[in-house]
Amino acid sequence: MEPLQLREVLMFALALVMVVVAVALAPDQIQTLPGCNSTCGNIQIPYPFGVGNSSTQPQQPCSLEPKFDLVCNNSNSNLLWGDLTVLSINVQAHQMDVMFWVAGFCNDSDYNNPWITTADFSISRKENKFLTVGCDSYGLLNSNYDNRTYSTGCLTKCYGNNVEIDNGTCSGIGCCQVDIPPRMRNITIAAEAFSNSTRDCSHSFVVKQDSYNFSTSHLQSFPYETLPLVLDWTVGERNCRSFESSRSEYACKDHSYCNDTDTDIGYRCTCDSGYQGNPYLGCTDIDECKTGIHTCISEQHCRNTDGSYKCVCLEGQSGNGTKGEGCYHKNAVTKVVIGIASAIVTLFVATTSLYLIYQKKKLSKLREKYFKQNGGSILLQQLSTRENSSQMTQIFTEEQLKKATNNFDESLIIGSGGFGTVFKGFLENNKIVAIKKSKIVDESQKEQFINEVIVLSQINHRNVVKLLGCCLEREVPLLVYEFVENGTVFDFLHTQKKVDSETWKIRLRIAAEAAGALSYLHSSASMPIIHRDVKTANILLDNSYTAKVSDFGASRLVPLDQTEIATMVQGTFGYLDPEYMRTSQLTEKSDVYSFGVVLVELLTGEKAHSFCRPEEKRSLSNHFLSCLKEDHVFDVLQVGMVNKENEKEIIEVAILAARCLRLNGEERPSMKEVASELDAIRQKEMHPWINRDQNVEETQHLLHESSSSIYERDEDSCSHQNTGYDSIRDRILFALDNGR
Ligand SMILES: *[C@@H]1O[C@H](CO)[C@@H](O)[C@H](O)[C@H]1NC(C)=O
Ligand SMILES: *[C@@H]1O[C@H](CO)[C@@H](O)[C@H](O)[C@H]1NC(C)=O
Ligand SMILES: *[C@@H]1O[C@H](CO)[C@@H](O)[C@H](O)[C@H]1NC(C)=O
Ligand SMILES: *[C@@H]1O[C@H](CO)[C@@H](O)[C@H](O)[C@H]1NC(C)=O
Numbered sequence: 181m182e183p184l185q186l187r188e189v190l191m192f193a194l195a196l197v198m199v200v201v202a203v204a205l206a207p208d209q210i211q212t213l214p215g216c217n218s219t220c221g222n223i224q225i226p227y228p229f230g231v232g233n234s235s236t237q238p239q240q241p242c243s244l245e246p247k248f249d250l251v252c253n254n255s256n257s258n259l260l261w262g263d264l265t266v267l268s269i270n271v272q273a274h275q276m277d278v279m280f281w282v283a284g285f286c287n288d289s290d291y292n293n294p295w296i297t298t299a300d301f302s303i304s305r306k307e308n309k310f311l312t313v314g315c316d317s318y319g320l321l322n323s324n325y326d327n328r329t330y331s332t333g334c335l336t337k338c339y340g341n342n343v344e345i346d347n348g349t350c351s352g353i354g355c356c357q358v359d360i361p362p363r364m365r366n367i368t369i370a371a372e373a374f375s376n377s378t379r380d381c382s383h384s385f386v387v388k389q390d391s392y393n394f395s396t397s398h399l400q401s402f403p404y405e406t407l408p409l410v411l412d413w414t415v416g417e418r419n420c421r422s423f424e425s426s427r428s429e430y431a432c433k434d435h436s437y438c439n440d441t442d443t444d445i446g447y448r449c450t451c452d453s454g455y456q457g458n459p460y461l462g463c464t465d466i467d468e469c470k471t472g473i474h475t476c477i478s479e480q481h482c483r484n485t486d487g488s489y490k491c492v493c494l495e496g497q498s499g500n501g502t503k504g505e506g507c508y509h510k511n512a513v514t515k516v517v518i519g520i521a522s523a524i525v526t527l528f529v530a531t532t533s534l535y536l537i538y539q540k541k542k543l544s545k546l547r548e549k550y551f552k553q554n555g556g557s558i559l560l561q562q563l564s565t566r567e568n569s570s571q572m573t574q575i576f577t578e579e580q581l582k583k584a585t586n587n588f589d590e591s592l593i594i595g596s597g598g599f600g601t602v603f604k605g606f607l608e609n610n611k612i613v614a615i616k617k618s619k620i621v622d623e624s625q626k627e628q629f630i631n632e633v634i635v636l637s638q639i640n641h642r643n644v645v646k647l648l649g650c651c652l653e654r655e656v657p658l659l660v661y662e663f664v665e666n667g668t669v670f671d672f673l674h675t676q677k678k679v680d681s682e683t684w685k686i687r688l689r690i691a692a693e694a695a696g697a698l699s700y701l702h703s704s705a706s707m708p709i710i711h712r713d714v715k716t717a718n719i720l721l722d723n724s725y726t727a728k729v730s731d732f733g734a735s736r737l738v739p740l741d742q743t744e745i746a747t748m749v750q751g752t753f754g755y756l757d758p759e760y761m762r763t764s765q766l767t768e769k770s771d772v773y774s775f776g777v778v779l780v781e782l783l784t785g786e787k788a789h790s791f792c793r794p795e796e797k798r799s800l801s802n803h804f805l806s807c808l809k810e811d812h813v814f815d816v817l818q819v820g821m822v823n824k825e826n827e828k829e830i831i832e833v834a835i836l837a838a839r840c841l842r843l844n845g846e847e848r849p850s851m852k853e854v855a856s857e858l859d860a861i862r863q864k865e866m867h868p869w870i871n872r873d874q875n876v877e878e879t880q881h882l883l884h885e886s887s888s889s890i891y892e893r894d895e896d897s898c899s900h901q902n903t904g905y906d907s908i909r910d911r912i913l914f915a916l917d918n919g920r
């Protein structure tokens with residue numbers, strides 16, 4: 181190698197070293213006043229702390245205030261604050277770590293009771309804990325400032341040797357610890373032992389968190405004389421507000437601000453955002469572009485400003501130069517924008533239409549699934565074999581019915597119960613309909629649903645509610661009925677205010693019409709139908725109080741060659757045939773029983789079953805029968821309905837009801853007989869001169885039949901109002917079912 185080259189290489193290396201040194205020193209902020217030592221050993225001494233006087237003229241103290249004066253022992257590089265050894269100083273956190281003595285108590289006497297005499301700095305409550313190590317001992321941490329003394333501390337008692345002490349954690353036995361209260365200044369620490377418990381020494385100390393680990397061996401011999409402790413410091417004795425008027429002695433220099441939250445004496449200085457350094461000497465701007473904390477695409481696009489920075493684009497380019505937006509060529513912009521926009525639009529249109537198609541397919545698949553699940557195919561098959569019924573029963577789409585009910589609006593609900601909800605609906609041809617929405621769909625209810633559709637599609641009777649159609653495209657199938665305006669007989673009975681003989685005429689007609697409808701069902705030519713849930717709530721009334729039997733959800737078709745079928749007992753409490761309940765054998769006579777209860781309801785105006793009544797009267801039918809037995813029929817008849825003209829026919833209906841309610845089904849009249857008897861009674865009422873004798877004969881026959889046994893009176897079950905119809909009362913001695 182040529183000597184010249186060597187020299188050049190050396191020069192280059194030297195230059196390189198200088199650059200490296202410069203770069204390494206650059207971020208190292210100046211932390212002391214000029215002419216002051218910045219370190220003692222390897223401990224940094226940032227301003228406002230300082231050691232001695234500056235070496236430059238004029239000589240001035242290196243610290244801001246006497247309380248920040250430190251002493252450096254150059255022979256052992258020990259930095260001292262008073263007589264405490266300093267470990268480190270932090271200007272940003274305003275903290276100083278020092279070594280502080282441990283208080284001890286041995287052989288019935290203190291051997292150390294350390295204190296910090298100055299009130300200038302307080303014990304950091306965030307960074308420190310107060311601990312006492314020992315058995316049967318306690319420690320005190322006292323603060324005395326402004327003539328106010330207060331103490332905290334903790335105690336630990338072991339009561340002998342057999343206590344398990346956790347090794348490694350300060351759990352409370354053998355070692356206890358407490359948090360430091362705020363603003364503890366001018367402290368003293370004392371370790372004490374409970375008297376006569378001088379087995380071991382005890383030690384108390386304030387220590388920086390995680391700088392002391394307890395060990396059970398510390399109970400026998402404590403290894404530390406001093407432990408680290410953190411002090412909080414502030415400058416001055418004034419608060420920030422006091423500088424608003426006068427800035428003299430204000431310690432916060434350029435680009436810094438004053439903060440005195442959480443301080444009782446003095447204040448702290450902090451650099452403004454975007455600035456760094458020592459606020460007590462003046463903060464300098466942070467070059468965000470160089471330090472890489474900017475959000476520009478690159479350092480070339482970054483321009484540092486005082487306290488901040490900005491991103492720029494090169495000439496001829498657009499954008500704000502941030503990583504989010506970037507920079508781009510101006511004429512490319514429009515192209516890119518148009519390209520992106522059209523791509524987005526195309527993509528949007530494509531996905532939307534695909535999604536819509538998918539949704540539509542999914543919906544129609546779902547509808548198809550429900551249609552099948554709801555037995556739509558069975559129904560269609562059934563309907564196709566009946567030409568006349570298929571004309572009547574219409575299959576509605578879900579859309580039609582949603583429209584008709586304003587998407588099942590709650591204000592259109594006209595009834596609800598265990599079966600589901602009934603909505604009032606308006607079809608497109610302005611026809612008003614009732615739409616029944618079943619509640620849950622399980623396998624058995626699906627059957628019931630199809631059942632009702634099939635049963636009703638076969639019937640065309642003026643006293644049976646007409647099924648117009650159904651909708652099977654939903655998870656919950658829907659039935660569409662003719663709309664019957666005047667509610668149920670149940671509501672009619674139990675909301676009526678005025679009761680007179682006219683009332684009775686209407687009720688008798690309702691009874692006769694309902695009986696006619698049930699009789700028609702029982703004797704239906706193709707297959708008899710048992711309703712199974714005859715009750716006043718299932719008989720509807722139209723404008724002219726024409727009765728219409730409804731709710732065929734539980735109805736059963738009885739094949740012609742069978743007279744009874746075994747089923748699960750089902751029906752409504754208060755109307756249930758006791759024989760059916762016992763045997764589970766369903767016959768037409770179960771409907772007769774239920775109809776008997778309906779008759780009693782019409783006669784008494786009472787509910788079939790009510791917990792509001794005393795126990796013996798809860799079941800209306802039982803109460804009615806016992807009153808009849810005891811010859812007090814007028815006590816149970818509704819007050820106001822009976823007069824001289826109609827008393828006989830009312831009694832006849834009462835007797836008919838009692839026959840319907842016989843325990844033995846075979847002894848009950850058939851629905852046909854009931855219907856014709858009711859018709860006869862009505863005829864007589866309308867044309868009093870017809871058939872009078874025949875009826876008297878019939879009644880007497882009845883009375884004769886029923887007088888075969890006589891019952892004792894049960895004083896409690898009937899009230900004894902004197903209704904003034906003794907002559908009739910005398911005539912009624914019924915033989916009803918026995919075995920009650
Ligand atoms: C600064 O430190 C040096 C040794 O590092 C010492 O000789 C000198 O006296 C110190 N100056 C002051 C002002 O303490
Ligand atoms: C520092 O200077 C002050 C006067 O500015 C003087 O009173 C003091 O004695 C000096 N201290 C030391 C340690 O030199
Ligand atoms: C400095 O440290 C040495 C060695 O530990 C000690 O002998 C001396 O007394 C100390 N000087 C001062 C001023 O504390
Ligand atoms: C306590 O006193 C006993 C004798 O009285 C002595 O042997 C022991 O060293 C003392 N312990 C301490 C810690 O001073």
Ligand SMILES: *[C@@H]1O[C@H](CO)[C@@H](O)[C@H](O)[C@H]1NC(C)=O
Pocket residue numbers: 297298299324325326327366368
């Ligand atoms: C510090 O406490 C001592 C007693 O422990 C007391 O005499 C002294 O006045 C206190 N200092 C201040 C500044 O309150």
Ligand SMILES: *[C@@H]1O[C@H](CO)[C@@H](O)[C@H](O)[C@H]1NC(C)=O
Pocket residue numbers: 326327
């Ligand atoms: C504390 O009490 C002493 C004596 O009672 C009194 O002289 C002194 O001024 C008081 N200090 C403060 C800060 O109140």
Ligand SMILES: *[C@@H]1O[C@H](CO)[C@@H](O)[C@H](O)[C@H]1NC(C)=O
Pocket residue numbers: 375376
């Ligand atoms: C402590 O010891 C003294 C004498 O040694 C005795 O009189 C006193 O009762 C003891 N106290 C307790 C609490 O054991």
Ligand SMILES: *[C@@H]1O[C@H](CO)[C@@H](O)[C@H](O)[C@H]1NC(C)=O
Pocket residue numbers: 390391392393
């Ligand atoms: C205390 O224990 C933890 C975890 O074991 C360890 O990291 C830490 O250095 C220990 N501190 C001291 C002062 O021994």
Ligand SMILES: *[C@@H]1O[C@H](CO)[C@@H](O)[C@H](O)[C@H]1NC(C)=O
Pocket residue numbers: 347348395396397
């Ligand atoms: C507790 O731990 C220390 C060190 O981890 C060990 O020296 C000492 O024997 C332990 N004490 C017990 C009772 O295990």
Ligand SMILES: *[C@@H]1O[C@H](CO)[C@@H](O)[C@H](O)[C@H]1NC(C)=O
Pocket residue numbers: 439440441442450
């Ligand atoms: C002021 O100091 C408190 C306590 O250290 C701190 O929580 C707060 O954020 C500081 N306020 C400002 C504006 O920096």
Ligand SMILES: *[C@@H]1O[C@H](CO)[C@@H](O)[C@H](O)[C@H]1NC(C)=O
Pocket residue numbers: 500501502504505
């Ligand atoms: C730059 O543009 C992006 C995206 O438009 C925006 O989020 C960001 O706030 C802008 N930055 C500046 C400094 O204007």
